[in-house]
Amino acid sequence: MHAQADTVLAWRRHPAAARVGVVMVAVALALLPFVLANIGTAWVRITNLAILYVFLALGLNIVVGFAGLLDLGYIAFYAVGAYVYALLASPHFNLHWPFWAILPLGALVACMFGVLLGTPTLKLRGDYLAIVTLGFGEIIRIFLNNLSQPVNITNGPQGITLIDPFRIDGFSFAQSQAIGGFTFSGPIKYYYFLLVVAILVIVLNMRLQNSRIGRAWEAIREDEIAARAMGINTRNMKLLAFAMGASFGGIAGGMFSAMQGFISPESFVLVESVNVLAMVVLGGMGNVWGVILGALLLSFVPEVLRYTVGPVQHAVFGRTLIDPEVIRMLLFGFTLVLMMLFRPAGILPSALRKRELETKRGA
Amino acid sequence: MDIFVQQLVNGLTLGSVYAIVALGYTMVYGIIQLINFAHGEVVMIGAMVAFTVITRLVGANLDLPPLVVVIAGVLVAIPVCMAVGYALERVAYRPLRRAPRLAPLITAIGLSIILQHLAMIIWSRNPLAFPQIVPVVPHTVPGVEGATITNVQIAIIGTSVAMMALLLLLVYRTKLGIAMRATSQNQQIAGLMGIDINRVIALTFVIGAGLAAVAGVMVGTYYGIAQYQMGFLLGLKAFSAAVLGGIGNLGGAMLGGLLLGIIEALGAGYVGDLTNLCQLTDISTTIAERCQSDPNLTLFGSNYQDVFAFFVLIAVLIFRPSGLLGERVSDRA
Numbered sequence: 001m002h003a004q005a006d007t008v009l010a011w012r013r014h015p016a017a018a019r020v021g022v023v024m025v026a027v028a029l030a031l032l033p034f035v036l037a038n039i040g041t042a043w044v045r046i047t048n049l050a051i052l053y054v055f056l057a058l059g060l061n062i063v064v065g066f067a068g069l070l071d072l073g074y075i076a077f078y079a080v081g082a083y084v085y086a087l088l089a090s091p092h093f094n095l096h097w098p099f100w101a102i103l104p105l106g107a108l109v110a111c112m113f114g115v116l117l118g119t120p121t122l123k124l125r126g127d128y129l130a131i132v133t134l135g136f137g138e139i140i141r142i143f144l145n146n147l148s149q150p151v152n153i154t155n156g157p158q159g160i161t162l163i164d165p166f167r168i169d170g171f172s173f174a175q176s177q178a179i180g181g182f183t184f185s186g187p188i189k190y191y192y193f194l195l196v197v198a199i200l201v202i203v204l205n206m207r208l209q210n211s212r213i214g215r216a217w218e219a220i221r222e223d224e225i226a227a228r229a230m231g232i233n234t235r236n237m238k239l240l241a242f243a244m245g246a247s248f249g250g251i252a253g254g255m256f257s258a259m260q261g262f263i264s265p266e267s268f269v270l271v272e273s274v275n276v277l278a279m280v281v282l283g284g285m286g287n288v289w290g291v292i293l294g295a296l297l298l299s300f301v302p303e304v305l306r307y308t309v310g311p312v313q314h315a316v317f318g319r320t321l322i323d324p325e326v327i328r329m330l331l332f333g334f335t336l337v338l339m340m341l342f343r344p345a346g347i348l349p350s351a352l353r354k355r356e357l358e359t360k361r362g363a
Numbered sequence: 364m365d366i367f368v369q370q371l372v373n374g375l376t377l378g379s380v381y382a383i384v385a386l387g388y389t390m391v392y393g394i395i396q397l398i399n400f401a402h403g404e405v406v407m408i409g410a411m412v413a414f415t416v417i418t419r420l421v422g423a424n425l426d427l428p429p430l431v432v433v434i435a436g437v438l439v440a441i442p443v444c445m446a447v448g449y450a451l452e453r454v455a456y457r458p459l460r461r462a463p464r465l466a467p468l469i470t471a472i473g474l475s476i477i478l479q480h481l482a483m484i485i486w487s488r489n490p491l492a493f494p495q496i497v498p499v500v501p502h503t504v505p506g507v508e509g510a511t512i513t514n515v516q517i518a519i520i521g522t523s524v525a526m527m528a529l530l531l532l533l534v535y536r537t538k539l540g541i542a543m544r545a546t547s548q549n550q551q552i553a554g555l556m557g558i559d560i561n562r563v564i565a566l567t568f569v570i571g572a573g574l575a576a577v578a579g580v581m582v583g584t585y586y587g588i589a590q591y592q593m594g595f596l597l598g599l600k601a602f603s604a605a606v607l608g609g610i611g612n613l614g615g616a617m618l619g620g621l622l623l624g625i626i627e628a629l630g631a632g633y634v635g636d637l638t639n640l641c642q643l644t645d646i647s648t649t650i651a652e653r654c655q656s657d658p659n660l661t662l663f664g665s666n667y668q669d670v671f672a673f674f675v676l677i678a679v680l681i682f683r684p685s686g687l688l689g690e691r692v693s694d695r696a
Contacts, residue, residue, distance in 0.1 A: 070465055072472065118679040124465055128680060129399045131602055135673035138599065146666050150640060150653070270595065274476055281469055322484060329480045336473025340466045341458055 378624020388516020
């Protein structure tokens with residue numbers, strides 16, 4: 001937070017330089033998909049997923065980073081959002097609601113699940129919360145897998161197919177289109193949409209962090225009893241963090257549904273929750289820029305490995321010894337362990353978090 | 364009645380496995396107030412190692428009696444798991460013993476993922492079928508016609524009871540047990556009394572891991588299958604059992620495990636009947652029509668078996684966070 005304040009101060013001192021910087025970043029972000037499309041269309045999709053992970057990581061950061069509550073079933077809210085979208089915009093129930101109506105609804109439903117889960121458990125110790133959320137993630141998956149009987153709601157393990165893309169009147173995000181001499185493919189359109197939403201979310205997060213609510217979360221994280229003595233309603237504040245994180249997950253889920261066009265319970269397994277947690281931990285819990293960096297790193301590095309590890313193994317050993325997917329998982333696992341052991345506050349630590357994680361707890 | 368007794372027998376078998384795993388959680392929690400998230404993975408490794416030993420021995424055609432083969436599997440699995448347990452403590456917990464609570468939880472989750480995928484690399488992505496060397500012999504439960512208990516079930520329940528008794532002896536009748544109890548009460552004072560805290564804590568992990576190894580072999584032989592992901596759900600359920608009994612309390616873990624096993628078995632056995640929609644034919648004609656073609660139209664079937672443990676966990680945490688036998692009030696992190 002200190003570092004951020006410093007940058008902001010520096011910007012105020014040099015407004016012209018700041019403006020040039022912002023414009024350059026904006027131009028780079030605007031041109032990025034076309035550059036990526038030249039390398040391969042897959043990379044645009046990978047970038048889109050990376051932005052989605054940024055989104056998820058920022059949502060989890062509210063819960064873990066700001067409020068200090070360990071949520072290990074975060075992906076369940078993502079699943080809820082994804083299924084709300086899929087059910088209301090697919091041939092499965094023959095409903096085709098517009099996306100701008102479903103995304104907020106998905107956020108609301110996910111938020112309700114968050115409150116439902118949070119109400120009984122938030123008064124408990126942090127490690128109980130971790131286990132209960134872990135169990136909740138599993139329950140949601142079991143229900144998604146089995147709610148095809150006696151009334152077919154989720155279509156079971158087969159999942160839901162042919163989900164509508166985002167569409168405004170005739171403008172569909174799924175089709176290629178030529179606008180002013182440029183060809184905008186489906187993924188590129190989604191990229192711009194995601195980018196705009198992501199910027200909104202980042203701004204929201206930064207504003208949140210320095211708001212009354214953000215400071216209350218920080219206080220609870222540092223010392224709950226002291227926070228309560230200061231007149232903070234700790235239960236409601238924790239619930240708010242939980243609900244807000246869940247809503248973010250819900251919105252991200254809806255966007256995932258629309259982008260992929262197909263979802264099944266397989267997309268929402270425990271390890272996904274762990275992945276998002278690893279992103280938050282790697283970048284720096286509680287620091288918005290750190291979390292973004294963590295999410296981008298852990299989204300792109302495994303993809304780069306996917307394209308390099310296989311061929312390298314083939315060249316050296318003549319066959320694939322270790323599946324890139326396994327390497328990806330090991331990467332997440334080692335990230336969590338090594339970061340906690342050697343740099344617990346993350347690559348870009350938030351000042352407070354750093355102080356907290358580096359002071360030793362009294363026995 | 365016979366179905367009830369049958370489910371009770373199945374539940375007791377399952378429950379004694381949960382109890383053994385729950386003991387691992389509760390011992391570690393009792394001594395350093397941390398949840399060892401990776402404990403389920405130790406169970407999985409136990410099952411995997413035993414699988415390798417048993418298939419090798421069977422493949423070698425030595426004509427050993429089945430019991431010897433299984434015991435050999437257990438005897439190899441125990442030291443391997445103990446080594447894993449020790450490594451967990453050294454890598455994930457000891458350096459972070461004084462860090463904020465979030466830190467060791469996160470390393471443990473990371474280690475759990477690492478162990479799972481290492482196991483996947485070493486063994487297989489696919490479920491491994493245990494060779495069926497022990498012939499399963501069902502015996503009729505005395506006095507209840509139609510309910511059976513197999514020799515494997517008797518062996519599992521018997522082994523569990525024996526191990527629990529040994530553990531209680533260890534904790535309440537030996538010097539190490541006294542040291543463990545002292546450490547759990549106050550590490551600093553225990554240290555001043557000449558107890559090597561690090562050694563005692565490491566030994567607690569090692570003993571828990573040894574129990575987990577046996578549990579892994581029992582699950583593997585009971586279901587006939589081992590898989591790299593099996594530890595996750597099992598660990599979660601065992602943890603629920605430990606909380607149900609009162610975490611940190613040895614007797615509680617045993618009671619909680621057995622109860623959870625019974626709840627699960629009875630739940631899975633009866634949830635279909637209880638939510639059978641065909642009892643409601645007079646309410647809705649659509650239900651009546653569908654019941655004509657499918658008399659087993661149920662809202663929830665036995666495929667929801669895995670959900671019960673979590674509902675038990677959440678219910679306990681809401682109504683009695685200290686568990687059935689626990690005295691520790693749920694304090695803050």
